[in-house]
Amino acid sequence: MAIGVVLIGTLAAAPAVGVESSGSKVTVEEQLQTAISSEVEHRNAQALSPSSPQLLDLSKATAFRTSAQAKKVAGEDAQLRAQRDLLSRFDEAFTNFSSSVALDSVSSNGTSSTVQFTETTMMQRTADSSGQARPDYGYVFHATAVLQKEGGSWLIASVSHDAANTDLPETVLPSQAVLAARADGSIEKMLNKQKADVALRKSARSMGTQSLGANRAAVVDYAMKYWQQHNPAYRSIPDNCTNFVSQALSAGGWSQTGGLVYTSNSEWWYNGLLPVQTYTWVNAEDLYQFGFFNSNRFVMNQYPEPYLAGDIAFFQWHTELSDKMDHAAVLTFVDASGMPYFTENTNDHVNKSVVAMMAGYEITGNWEAFDI
Structure with missing residues (x-):
């Protein structure tokens, strides 16, 4: 459970612990939260369009970081702006954002503190060339900050996240391997191919939307409602992406089938009384096998049919060495x-663009969308 939360806006300098502020003492947690929030806000600002008024305002904000961290951040800022510029070349650009930071746990010895925290951010995209609004992008991100106390103030010494986490927010730098792939042009080549594919799909006359009874609007509505605050009627699991999709399909009218063999790819069900559900409910490959091969509930989005809201998409992570x-x-x-945007769990994102997923080298150039 979070022990503190702050909405990020314009941050004032944090007074030292024990100093009176508006009639009350500022706690250690409040100082830690102010420093972390400032660091998150600074990082997110690097994703904004150069003309963004919020970017100008945040460039004047007080920083709470050690000299070593300041040097590291200066280098990362340049890389983040290069990431921003890459995304903007493919029409992925942001004008402003709002964030909140919740402290999940704090371990402190008086001069050093380690804080596990959760960031929740919403970002507003620029309009398209015709003036039509693009959807806001949002994410939930877990990270760890180490802070040191210097001169009575808590300063950021480092901020890190799980290195195995590749489904990163658009405001966070990817791994060195991804940066190298960007530098050699392979990612931009893949993005250009995707852009051409989208343009062709958009200009082609629709081949007709095939459907086997699912309500697309209900699937989308469910995803938008529960992407962040998970539905308490269902169990969440560490890798929750397919569990989340199955819930959305159920909300859209897919009926559960079977009920005896949870390992079978011909069954699809969830037991609300006992902690058991089919592999097809919670594993991407198994749901893919069930929907496309074993039940005919998925119909492959035929090229060059345009993508449609309510499609279900399956991806292969670039780091995996299998074809599953x-x-x-x-x-x-x-x-x-015609560009598609995805809402997902693990990590929790709403309306993440396919451009961002490819630029992060999270997925291969081959992914599939299915009508339902």
């Missing part, structure tokens, strides 16, 4: 250009 599906998401928005 590793991830599932709900396609929740298609912009005027």
Whole structure:
């Protein structure tokens, strides 16, 4: 449970512990939260368009970091702005954001503190060339901050996240391997191929939306409602992506089938009384096998049919060495250009663009969307 939360706006300098502020003492947690929030805000600002008024305002904000961290941040800022510029070349750009930071746990010895925290951020995209609004992008991100006390103030010494986590927010730098792939041009080549694919799909006459009874609007509505605050009627699991998609499909009218063999790819069910459900309910490859091969509930989005909100998408992580599906998401928005946006769990994102997923080298150039 979070022990503190702050909405990020314009941050004032934090007074030292024990100093009176508005009639009350500022706690250690409040100082830690102010420092972490400032660091998150600074990092997120690097993703904003250069003309963003919020970017100008935040460039004047007080920083709470050690000299070593300041040097590291200066280098990362340049890389983050290069990431921003790469995304903007493919029409992924932001004008402003709002964030909140919750402290999940604090370990402190008086001069050093380690804080596990959760960041929740919403970002507003620029409009498309015709002036049509693109959807806001949001995410929930877990990270760890180490702070040192210097001169009575708590300063950020480092901020890190699980290195195995590749489904990162668009405001966070990817691994060195991804940065190298960007530098050699391979990622931009993949993005250009995706952009051409989207343009062709958009210009082609629709081949007709096939459906086997699912309510697309209900699937999208469920995903938008529960992407962040998970539905308490269901169990969440560490890798929750397919569990989330199955819940959305159920909300859209898919009926559960079977009930005896949870390992079978011909069954799809969830037991609300006992802690058991089919592999097809919670594993991407198994749901893919069930929906496409064993039940005919998925119909492959035929090229060059346009993408549609309510499609279910399956992805192969670039880091995996198999041809199995590793991830599932709900396609929740298609912009005027035909570009798809996905809402997912693990990590929790709403309307993450396919551009961002490819630029992060999270997925291969091959991914599949299915009508339902």
